[in-house]
Amino acid sequence: MWKTIIRRVLIMIPQIVILSVLVFVLAKLMPGDPFSGTIGPNTDPKQIEALKRAAGLFDPWYVQYWHWIVNLFHGNLGQSYTLKQPVTTVLGNRIGNTVWLSLLSLIVSYAVAIPLGMTSGRHDGSRRDRGIAIFNYFTFGLPTFVVFLLGLYFFGYQLNWFPTSGTVSINASGFFAEASSRLYHMLLPGALAGILGTTSTIQYLRSEIIDAKSQDYVRTARSKGVPTSKVYSRHIFRNSLLPIAAFAGFQITGLIGGSVVIEQVFSYPGMGQLFITAITSRDYSVVTAIVLFTGILALFGSLLSDIILSLVDPRIRIE
Amino acid sequence: MSEQNETQVQPSLQATVPEIKDGAVIVEAPSTWRTIKREFLKDKVALVSAVILAVLFLTVIIWSFFIPKTAVTNVNIIDQYLAPGTQGHILGTDEQGRDQLLMLVASAKNSLLIAFMITVIGQVVGIIIGLITGYFRGVVDTVIMRIIDFWIVLPFIMIIIVLVSIVPKYNEWTLIWIIGLFAWQGTTRLIRSKVLSESDRDYVRASKTSGSSNFMIMFREILPNLASIIIVDSTLTFAGNIGIETTLSFLGFGLPNGTPSLGTMVSAATDPTVLATKAYVWLPPVIFIIVICVGISFVGQVFRRAADARQRLG
Numbered sequence: 192m193w194k195t196i197i198r199r200v201l202i203m204i205p206q207i208v209i210l211s212v213l214v215f216v217l218a219k220l221m222p223g224d225p226f227s228g229t230i231g232p233n234t235d236p237k238q239i240e241a242l243k244r245a246a247g248l249f250d251p252w253y254v255q256y257w258h259w260i261v262n263l264f265h266g267n268l269g270q271s272y273t274l275k276q277p278v279t280t281v282l283g284n285r286i287g288n289t290v291w292l293s294l295l296s297l298i299v300s301y302a303v304a305i306p307l308g309m310t311s312g313r314h315d316g317s318r319r320d321r322g323i324a325i326f327n328y329f330t331f332g333l334p335t336f337v338v339f340l341l342g343l344y345f346f347g348y349q350l351n352w353f354p355t356s357g358t359v360s361i362n363a364s365g366f367f368a369e370a371s372s373r374l375y376h377m378l379l380p381g382a383l384a385g386i387l388g389t390t391s392t393i394q395y396l397r398s399e400i401i402d403a404k405s406q407d408y409v410r411t412a413r414s415k416g417v418p419t420s421k422v423y424s425r426h427i428f429r430n431s432l433l434p435i436a437a438f439a440g441f442q443i444t445g446l447i448g449g450s451v452v453i454e455q456v457f458s459y460p461g462m463g464q465l466f467i468t469a470i471t472s473r474d475y476s477v478v479t480a481i482v483l484f485t486g487i488l489a490l491f492g493s494l495l496s497d498i499i500l501s502l503v504d505p506r507i508r509i510e
Numbered sequence: 511m512s513e514q515n516e517t518q519v520q521p522s523l524q525a526t527v528p529e530i531k532d533g534a535v536i537v538e539a540p541s542t543w544r545t546i547k548r549e550f551l552k553d554k555v556a557l558v559s560a561v562i563l564a565v566l567f568l569t570v571i572i573w574s575f576f577i578p579k580t581a582v583t584n585v586n587i588i589d590q591y592l593a594p595g596t597q598g599h600i601l602g603t604d605e606q607g608r609d610q611l612l613m614l615v616a617s618a619k620n621s622l623l624i625a626f627m628i629t630v631i632g633q634v635v636g637i638i639i640g641l642i643t644g645y646f647r648g649v650v651d652t653v654i655m656r657i658i659d660f661w662i663v664l665p666f667i668m669i670i671i672v673l674v675s676i677v678p679k680y681n682e683w684t685l686i687w688i689i690g691l692f693a694w695q696g697t698t699r700l701i702r703s704k705v706l707s708e709s710d711r712d713y714v715r716a717s718k719t720s721g722s723s724n725f726m727i728m729f730r731e732i733l734p735n736l737a738s739i740i741i742v743d744s745t746l747t748f749a750g751n752i753g754i755e756t757t758l759s760f761l762g763f764g765l766p767n768g769t770p771s772l773g774t775m776v777s778a779a780t781d782p783t784v785l786a787t788k789a790y791v792w793l794p795p796v797i798f799i800i801v802i803c804v805g806i807s808f809v810g811q812v813f814r815r816a817a818d819a820r821q822r823l824g
Binding site: 202206209210217220221222325328329331332333334335336337340341343344348355356441444447448449451452455456466467470471478481482485486489490492493 | 555656659660663664665666667668669671672673675676749752753754756757760761762763773776779780782785786789792796799800803804806807808811
């Protein structure tokens, strides 16, 4: 058990190193340097060059990489060139919004997927199952931005049920009012992202339940006289739920990666939107930090999933 | 011909010949195409989507040859945002006064073509690497699978956007290659898992024993057996690639200026007033994308059922 987890964590180390090299290379390929913004018409080019030399921009790449890593561990991600603030501050202001939105999407996703997956697995081949399969084709096949845009148009602009941008309304004061206003702003994007994220959970749950139906423990329960609905809600459900919980890590990864699209459509000031603004204004220190941060988060997501899976499924453990 | 002659000469055999024929027909496995046809006839939704897709694809491909380049590059602010039906513009005009219908056809052609190219790249690379890893196993397999495990969790949309914005001399082809970097991993995994089970079969062992080269076994013997899976996978990834390209173009990091894309057309809706009041500007491309993507996944499911005998309806 522990062996598996330790091995998995050890695999994580080279992954993070490779990721950091990848991001570093991308950062080096980006045009400009930290001083391009400070150059005025009266700046002496020699002075700029001296500054660049002092900052180590003429060092060999491995020295630069080392300095970059050391800075990372000191929490120094550089300065945002458009916002004139440290990157860590800029990111810190946005991360919360993205995390809350992803959490809400995750909750909605499971709240929708579990009943649908249960139904289609229990009554496989029925009309309901076909209906759910068609729902799945839609959530799987459609590009997310199309759904977000239609949702924003119908529920935001036509029906006026939800706010169309931002995270909190200006006149919300007090903890409760602010919290509920935040939730209200997140509700539409969160619900849509959640519904679009149901595909894999529904399909996985469906096939798990169909497999479980013919298992001995189910037959035993039935022959003992346990009512059918209870066999499904207790015995089968518990067994099928654990592997699904394991995919939560991947789900989080997907949601944070997908935040670029959803935040852009709903003008929701999270990391994804910050990423787009930063890259269009060529604020590359922010871009680098976001890619690195999202990448590390994604790696942790898959680590989490693998660990839960090895806890749940003894077959993939190494003894 | 000779068979007919024979039956004419020997009428006594006539009664027995069809019987044998019937027996032969039952024993013979139905051909792939016949299975696909039967699955289509069983699934009316998929049949309708296949017809719609065929009509749309043909219209777009043929019509796009007749669209003059000026129709997509002209700027005519006076005719900005004309409502549908005015001045002979059936779907109205966009922000630059261009005819929306012509734009839709030109954009659809670009989006479909780009998605097609990405699918080809992803499939070719995925099939080759999948065959190699699944067939040879061992260290090569472990290393490549580790790389894929890593690659697949990366936030690919962000990395693509970064690459798109820093690549010098950016054009359609650079976009295709950049997206292609992230388009082969799923196929590799799928092909590898199939090759793993396929290479334990008797026909592969027999071929090895008789001295066929690894290359021959991989490409001439295993690969044809994966044909149906490859058809399914390429259909579904094609729909996915349309999604990726239009998403990137929608965000402003897809096809370069002057090459219209469905995503760029939809991105007019990032302006709240256009989104709220001028639905005719962004709704047609949105509907087009929905019809194409959902239609392809319906058709893909038919291919999947035809490829897997356990899932067949008929």
